[in-house]
Amino acid sequence: MAKITLSNLAHSYLPNPQKDADYALKKLNHVWEDGAAYALLGPSGCGKSTLLNIISGLLTPSEGQIFFNEQDVTHADTADRNIAQVFQFPVVYDTMTVKQNLAFPLKNRGVDAQYIEARVNEIAQMIGMQDVLNNKAQGLTADAKQKISLGRGMVREDVNAILFDEPLTVIDPHMKWELRTQLKALHQQLEHTMIYVTHDQTEALTFADKVVVMYDGKVVQIGTPKQLFEQPEHTFVGYFIGSPGMNLLPAKIEGSIALINGTAIELGADYNNPTGKVEIGVRPEFCSFSDDGSGLMVKINRVEDVGRHKIVRTQFAGINLNIIAPSSARIPADTCHVKFDLAAINVYVDGWRIEAQQTKHEAAL
Amino acid sequence: MKKRFNKSALIMGLYILFLMLPIYWLINMSLKTNNEILGTFSLWPQNLTFANYMVIFTDPSWYWGYINSIIYVVMNTVISLAVALPAAYAFSRYNFMGDKHLFFWLLTNRMAPPAVFALPFFQLYSSVGLFDTHIAVALAHTLFNVPLAVWILEGFMRGVPKEIDETAYIDGYGFFRFFAKIFTPLIASGIGVAAFFCFMFSWVELLLSRTLTAVDAKSIAATMTRTVSASGLDWGVLSAAGVLTIIPGALVIYFVRHHIAKGFALGRV
Amino acid sequence: MKTVNQKAWFLVLPVLLLVGFSAVIPLMTVVNYSVQDTFGNNVFYWVGLEWFEEILHSERMHNALGRQVIFTTIIMLIEIPLGIFISLHMPQKGVWASVCLVLIALPLLIPWNVVGTIWQIFGRIDIGLLGYSLNALGIDYNYVQNATAAWITIVIMDVWHWTSLVVLLCYAGLQSIPDAYYQAAKIDQASRWNVFRYIELPKMMGVLLIASLLRFMDSFMIYTEPFVLTGGGPGNVTTFLSIDLVKMAIGQFDLGPAAAFSLIYFLTILLISWVFYTIMTNIDKREGI
Numbered sequence A: 001m002a003k004i005t006l007s008n009l010a011h012s013y014l015p016n017p018q019k020d021a022d023y024a025l026k027k028l029n030h031v032w033e034d035g036a037a038y039a040l041l042g043p044s045g046c047g048k049s050t051l052l053n054i055i056s057g058l059l060t061p062s063e064g065q066i067f068f069n070e071q072d073v074t075h076a077d078t079a080d081r082n083i084a085q086v087f088q089f090p091v092v093y094d095t096m097t098v099k100q101n102l103a104f105p106l107k108n109r110g111v112d113a114q115y116i117e118a119r120v121n122e123i124a125q126m127i128g129m130q131d132v133l134n135n136k137a138q139g140l141t142a143d144a145k146q147k148i149s150l151g152r153g154m155v156r157e158d159v160n161a162i163l164f165d166e167p168l169t170v171i172d173p174h175m176k177w178e179l180r181t182q183l184k185a186l187h188q189q190l191e192h193t194m195i196y197v198t199h200d201q202t203e204a205l206t207f208a209d210k211v212v213v214m215y216d217g218k219v220v221q222i223g224t225p226k227q228l229f230e231q232p233e234h235t236f237v238g239y240f241i242g243s244p245g246m247n248l249l250p251a252k253i254e255g256s257i258a259l260i261n262g263t264a265i266e267l268g269a270d271y272n273n274p275t276g277k278v279e280i281g282v283r284p285e286f287c288s289f290s291d292d293g294s295g296l297m298v299k300i301n302r303v304e305d306v307g308r309h310k311i312v313r314t315q316f317a318g319i320n321l322n323i324i325a326p327s328s329a330r331i332p333a334d335t336c337h338v339k340f341d342l343a344a345i346n347v348y349v350d351g352w353r354i355e356a357q358q359t360k361h362e363a364a365l
Numbered sequence B: 001m002k003k004r005f006n007k008s009a010l011i012m013g014l015y016i017l018f019l020m021l022p023i024y025w026l027i028n029m030s031l032k033t034n035n036e037i038l039g040t041f042s043l044w045p046q047n048l049t050f051a052n053y054m055v056i057f058t059d060p061s062w063y064w065g066y067i068n069s070i071i072y073v074v075m076n077t078v079i080s081l082a083v084a085l086p087a088a089y090a091f092s093r094y095n096f097m098g099d100k101h102l103f104f105w106l107l108t109n110r111m112a113p114p115a116v117f118a119l120p121f122f123q124l125y126s127s128v129g130l131f132d133t134h135i136a137v138a139l140a141h142t143l144f145n146v147p148l149a150v151w152i153l154e155g156f157m158r159g160v161p162k163e164i165d166e167t168a169y170i171d172g173y174g175f176f177r178f179f180a181k182i183f184t185p186l187i188a189s190g191i192g193v194a195a196f197f198c199f200m201f202s203w204v205e206l207l208l209s210r211t212l213t214a215v216d217a218k219s220i221a222a223t224m225t226r227t228v229s230a231s232g233l234d235w236g237v238l239s240a241a242g243v244l245t246i247i248p249g250a251l252v253i254y255f256v257r258h259h260i261a262k263g264f265a266l267g268r269v
Numbered sequence C: 001m002k003t004v005n006q007k008a009w010f011l012v013l014p015v016l017l018l019v020g021f022s023a024v025i026p027l028m029t030v031v032n033y034s035v036q037d038t039f040g041n042n043v044f045y046w047v048g049l050e051w052f053e054e055i056l057h058s059e060r061m062h063n064a065l066g067r068q069v070i071f072t073t074i075i076m077l078i079e080i081p082l083g084i085f086i087s088l089h090m091p092q093k094g095v096w097a098s099v100c101l102v103l104i105a106l107p108l109l110i111p112w113n114v115v116g117t118i119w120q121i122f123g124r125i126d127i128g129l130l131g132y133s134l135n136a137l138g139i140d141y142n143y144v145q146n147a148t149a150a151w152i153t154i155v156i157m158d159v160w161h162w163t164s165l166v167v168l169l170c171y172a173g174l175q176s177i178p179d180a181y182y183q184a185a186k187i188d189q190a191s192r193w194n195v196f197r198y199i200e201l202p203k204m205m206g207v208l209l210i211a212s213l214l215r216f217m218d219s220f221m222i223y224t225e226p227f228v229l230t231g232g233g234p235g236n237v238t239t240f241l242s243i244d245l246v247k248m249a250i251g252q253f254d255l256g257p258a259a260a261f262s263l264i265y266f267l268t269i270l271l272i273s274w275v276f277y278t279i280m281t282n283i284d285k286r287e288g289i
Helices: A048-056 A098-108 A113-126 A142-154 A173-190 A201-207 A225-230 A235-240 A357-364 B002-030 B034-039 B051-058 B060-093 B099-110 B114-127 B134-158 B162-170 B175-186 B188-204 B207-211 B220-230 B235-255 B260-264 C008-034 C050-057 C059-088 C095-109 C112-123 C129-136 C147-175 C179-187 C192-220 C224-229 C241-251 C255-288
Strands: A004-011 A025-032 A037-041 A063-068 A083-086 A161-165 A194-198 A210-215 A218-223 A247-250 A252-254 A257-260 A263-266 A278-282 A287-289 A296-305 A309-316 A319-326 A335-340 A346-349 A352-354 C036-038 C044-046
Touching (some): A025 A048, A025 A218, A037 A048, A048 A161, A083 A142, A083 C179, A098 A113, A098 A142, A113 A142, A173 A194, A173 A201, A194 A201, A201 A225, A210 A225, A210 A235, A218 A225, A218 A235, A235 A247, A235 A278, A252 A278, A263 A296, A287 A319, B002 B235, B002 C059, B002 C112, B002 C129, B002 C147, B034 B235, B051 B060, B051 B235, B060 B099, B060 B134, B060 B175, B060 B188, B060 B220, B060 B235, B060 C008, B099 B134, B114 B134, B114 B207, B114 C008, B114 C241, B114 C255, B134 B188, B134 B207, B162 B175, B175 B188, B188 B235, B188 C095, B207 B220, B207 C241, B220 B235, B235 C112, C008 C036, C008 C255, C050 C255, C059 C192, C112 C129, C112 C147, C112 C224, C147 C192, C147 C224, C179 C192, C192 C255, C224 C241, C241 C255
Parallel strands (some): A037 A194, A037 A210, A083 A161
Antiparallel strands (some): A004 A025, A004 A063, A210 A218, A247 A278, A296 A309, A296 A335, A309 A319, A346 A352, C036 C044
């Protein structure tokens, strides 16, 4: 087990990268703590697979270094890194039995036969395949094959890290839930460093202690699920996480007042006079209808009842604004006023979240 | 990584050298005069000459060999594809009485030694007055090309989801319009591969094309074997003729080079 | 699932007519000859299975069959492993992959008689690079007179001509293996041999069977190349089944024996091919799951 350090890491698939856009993975410094469970979340093409392949050694980064504990493994071979990886599609050795599949990584490392036998049985129990141990892998369903892949990933106890590359893509929805819970339990039991790549926010948020959100080759935020929800560091995080995502309203800010298309809103903190592309972000969960006529006057387009709550799709001066209301709430017809929970307002300049002056001031004291 | 690449490059280099050396030698021979071929042993022509090629380009009995071959090869490819397309569609889409036996019977014709059919073909085509015509050779070659084309096309067609047919029929397409407008473009690469193989096997065959032709439709392969015995082994001209038979094949390969790998798997990978 | 539709017969009708014309009618002629004898003038009389008996007991047929089986066995034992080996070293992508593919495929599109001519010239001791060099090195090599030399030349010629087919088929099989398999194998610390044994070979099984079937059929029917190269000689040592059959049918015009010979020959190929075909469709089915 190891702490993984990325130092000034960057990668480009082009031989001579010139500008920022040439990099599939932009310069990055990060430490993956030993024994933690991370999720690497982002849309397809954001560079998450590139990063994973650099960690597993299938790719050599064009810049920077990568350390396992204190050892520089930037140019080390995959086999020497002692990691395990589970891929998006099941990779099983068709001609072997389930048992031989699970034993394969151990056997190749010359592990004692008795230990292999015991360990394979243990893993088979975990993934619920002890009954089919002696069947050929070929005839199994995709679900079962992927379970074998997961089992093969976990069969070695001394790995530095286990990497998962969207491992539940081919799994049936009800099995997904079960396997994810199992993985979480296994992590608590084995305490391996785990990195789980996915584009599914539910998967990321339920699996990981810490979620690393990537966008356009950059890591835009690393944080607990709670942080990602309450204080998205980048408008992308706000928009990508949550269902529906964060509302973003272009604004002009003067001190603690935001002007949105002429309507003034109290922000509850002093943000000075930021320049650039200024937006305020509020999650739909923190928007509510005001009875006193304060706040923004919006036009209601549509109401979606999703059971637990209602999603109200509205528009304010051409900008979409979503509101989550309790399922019991009475939705006004046509137009109404919307107010925001002061503590839940975030301010963004050029996409990045800025802190309020006041808080900074207080922190300095 | 680096080391393995070099080892692979060495192995590939040796193999390609093994393949190219005899061909090079043929080219070498074709550019020498007969005196030089028999008189001195040299790795490349000492007195470069194109006289051997000029013989072929100026003598009708030579260059007509090429034209005849091309004619029956093209005819064969067209006929084979035309009959194989609907049949392959039937095999890939429907169950019908005796379909499996029929399919295997078709394949058995690919397994029939041409030597077995040489004499009966000669008698058959003579009796219907087709002896020494292009169409006779083209038809004879369908014996092994049609089964192959059906087999290849069936493999590619199986890869096209059935839902596409059903959607088209629901959208009001008739069978023929659907086949021409929608289905054919989808299996274009399969048709290309099948055409390639028909061309290849018809182009390289000697026994049947020699048996079924005499003068008017005589193939280049037959021309070569006959000239050998007649003119007392004119090595230079023979080599030049050989080199010229390689060219059409080389051109065809060059055009399909991006599809070779998948093509040779006959759509079954 | 395929639908049952008897009208599909209309779609296969053109093939039936065409192949019927070019296969069934000639085959009937052969069957007809095989049970009759003639004294010329197109007068035939029924002899039953006499020709079959004669051919089945004739030493000539036995020898030709023996040579054929040995030849097919040798070339398959060389071409299949060599083809697999070469395909494993093919460049995967880029310009070199295209160059290699084109060069490798070249021998397959050379007319078979030209293949014979190429090796006829290449192996000659007076004007051929191979024959000349070997003799210059003091090795007694003359495929025109020496039986061993003739055999070796024919085998090398066939390897030269057809190994590429195996290479290309295997290469296609290898290309279909997703990268993840190799990556997983690296992570599992599988040896090169294990990668081949557990990943590459299973994925190549389908195409390897096609390759074996094609190579079996075509080598069992080989005619043109040895005919041009050695004419079946020296003596009869390279007279394979097809060469012998053509000699009998067209050379000596022994129609009855030749016809019986043809049928036995055809049935032998059919039987062995049927075994291949059955195995192949079973594999197809298993992969279809």
